[in-house]
Amino acid sequence: MTVSFEALGLSPELLKAVEDLGFEEPSPIQILAIPSLLAGRDAVGQAQTGTGKTAAFGLPILEKAVPGRSVQALVLCPTRELAIQVSEELxxxxxxxxxxxxxxxxxxxxxxxxxxxxxxxxxxxVGTPGRVIDHLQRGTLRLSDAGIVVLDEADEMLDMGFREDIEAILEQSPADCQKVLFSATMPQPIRELSKRFLREPEMLTIAHKMLTVPAIEQVYYEVRPYQKMDALCRVLDSQGFRKALVFCATKRSVDEVSIHLQQRGYQADGLHGDLNQTQRDRVMSRFRTDGLEILVATDVAARGIDVDDVDAVINYDIPHDIEGYVHRIGRTGRAGREGKAFTFVTVREQYKIREIIRYTKARITQGQLPTLRDVHNIRTSKLLEEVRRTLAEGSLDRWRVLVEEFQNEQFPDGDVPARDISAALLKLLMQRDFGNQDNANEIDALAVEPRRPAGDADGRPKSKVPPRLRRPENESMCRLQVNVGHTHDVTPRALVGAITGESGIPGRSIGAIDIQKHCSVVEVSAELADHVLAVLNKGVFISGVKVSATKDEGSDGPRPRKPFKPGPRRGHPGGKFGKKPRGATSGRKAYEESH
Structure with a gap:
């Protein structure tokens, strides 16, 4: 039975926020947790990162929160990165x-x-245990009015040695305070903690059904979040599907992916819950009658899809639960046809694919994303196969006459043979359909998920860049301006990954990066600058934006890179911070400060 966010008893303000974020229906852990937490019961939830647990405890917290100066809810996280992430999501x-x-x-x-x-x-x-203890000891944080305390990823906090801090924090919270514990696993220390501090807690665990997985080829690719769009295009280009179904987690993702695919020349459209019935019917009619190659959809919108000739399902976002995965991939390989399923998995989602394999007993292999050269070779092979079939069919008299007339009129001396004319026609056809591929054999672009190159005999990493493109010693740097910045949520990692992955230059040839509001300035080796510019302006996407790059007009030309000079260590006499930082007296707190 389908459950909506409205059925969970949330206020209009929170429902509007959920809609703005593009979520159409709650995840399984949210369906279990939200009513229980709204009712004020203590709870122990078994859920990992990526299952929607932040909203599972966050929505009840926000539902009960009222304006005032006192702290009404405390969320404990094991690391500062997770604390920032949870705070931003709330x-x-x-x-x-x-x-x-x-x-x-x-x-x-x-x-x-x-x-x-x-x-x-x-x-x-939202805080880490060590810093929350500091504030409690200073009296700057008081929990006397706290109505709920949440331990997020409790098993990880215990593994990091925060048990004493957690117990001290729970002891200082009010006796009638609601306490909620989320943990990916349920070891004995977690059970002891819940038994000591929680009052008749409700266990929130998702029970998996016995599922039959369709006998189709299943592959997953390990990617970084900002690389998904390029990975999707490479899979589509290398496989050449007649019809593909792409699944996204939110309505916003559906819109973004479908628009980007359209901009790249694919026949694609999106389907989600915000479309009215007329719009849905129009999109589905085009998909059924070959007017669309690619349909991008959410799980909710895809429930009404009944198309037998879908060649492949691509999980752009991996589903929250195992049942969702099985239902998705079951939309290909119908009516005795062959089908394929591809799934993009980030590092933080590795546990999900392991769970899917464990519960479904399916054979899901890890694949290596095709490089630009792979895509080019596949496209060339397919085109040549079409040429072979056309030759076998015959009926070429009309076209042979055209070629002969063109050769006699343009090259009467016979200095250009017919095979050169055929080669020129093939080149024009490839460029028309696939763009300029002249550099595909010269630069073997890295896979979308770059891996550390193996070292050579002297221990230094080998470069995948041709020798003429490698950075010489004492190089000069040139500044390039790229049309993505803070407004596009771009990061230095995304810039470096895109530049090195597409151009094939080594990361050491990239210098300082200055991310501004609407653009970014990146230093690259002056000798490689023209090559990088040419590659970036050939349809590369960074953070979902088609890149245009120019040499920075504010630069006075190439300038030598300054050698790195290490400064004094933190806490060392004469260093920037002088004395040992206050508060880093225990091993736990020192770990927290450095992580």
């Missing part, structure tokens, strides 16, 4: 409850800044 969910403030507190940030923020008032605090 802020997105609270966007229409403007009087509610969410504050992250963690090691590595000046504590004075956090003290001032706590003094101004925050209703929800």
């Amino acid at each position: 802020s997105k969910l609270a966007v229409h409850k403007r009087a509610i403030s969410i504050l992250p507190i963690y090691g590595g940030q000046p504590i004075e800044r956090q003290i001032r923020a706590l003094a101004k008032g925050a209703q929800v605090v």
Whole structure:
């Protein structure tokens, strides 16, 4: 039975935030947790990152939060990275409850800044155990009015040695405070913790059904989030599907992916819950009658899809649960036809594919994404196969006469043979359909998920770049301006990954990166600058944006790279911070400060 967010009893402000984020229906852990937490019961949930657990406890917290200066909810996270991530996600969910403030507190940030923020008032605090203990000891954080305390990824916090801190925090929370614990696993220390501090907790565990997996070829690719779009295009280009179904997690993702595919020349369209019935019928009619090659959809919208000749299913976003995966891939390989299923998996989602394999007993192999050269070779082979079939069919008299007339008129001396004319026609056909491929044999672009190159005999890494493109010693640097910046959520990693992956230059040939609001300035080796410009302006996408790059007009030309000069270590006499940082007295806190 389908459950909607409206059926979970959430307020209009939170429902609007969920809709803005593009989610159509709650995940299994959200269906279990939200009603239970809204009712005020203590709970133990078994859920991992990526299952929607942040919203599972975040929506009930925000539903109960009211304006005021006191802290009403505390969320404990094992690392500062997760604390920041949870805080940002809660802020997105609270966007229409403007009087509610969410504050992250963690090691590595000046504590004075956090003290001032706590003094101004925050209703929800998301923090790491060591820094929360610091504030409790200083009296800058009080839990006397806290109505709920959540332990996120509790098993990881215990593994990191935070058990004493967690127990101290729970002991200082009110006796009638609601306590919720989320953990990927349920070892004995977690059970002891819940038995000691939680009152008759409700167990929130997803029971998996026995499922039959269709006998289709299944492959998964390990990718980084910002590489998914390029990975999708490479899979589509290398396989040449007549009809493919691409699944995304949210309505927003459906719109973004379908638009990007259209911009790249694919016959694609999107299907999600915001489309009215007339729009849905129009899209489905085009997909059934070969007007569309690629249909991008959410799980909710795809429930009404009944098309027998889908060549492949591509999980652009891996589903939350195993049942969703089986239902998705079951839409290919119908009516006795062959089918394929491809899934993109990020590092943080590796556990999901392992769970799918374990529960379904399916054979899902890890694949290597095709490189640009692979795509070029596959396209060339397919075109030549079409030429072979055309020759076998015969009926070429009309076209042979045209070639002979062209040769006699343009090259009466016979200095250009017919085979050169055939080669020129093939080149024009390839460029028309696939773009200019002249560099495909010269630069073997790295796979979308780059891997560390193996070392040579002297231990130095081997470069995949041809010798003439390698950076010489004492090189000069040139600044390139790229049309993506903070407004596009671009990161230095995305820039470096795209430049090295597409151009084939080594990472050491990239210097300083300055990300601005609407653009970024990247230093590259002056000798390689023209090559990088040419590659970036051939349809490369970074963070979903088609790149255009130019030499930075504000640069005075190539300038030598400054040698790196290491400064004094943190905490070392004469260093920037002088004395040993305050608060880093225990091994746990030192770990938290450095992580």
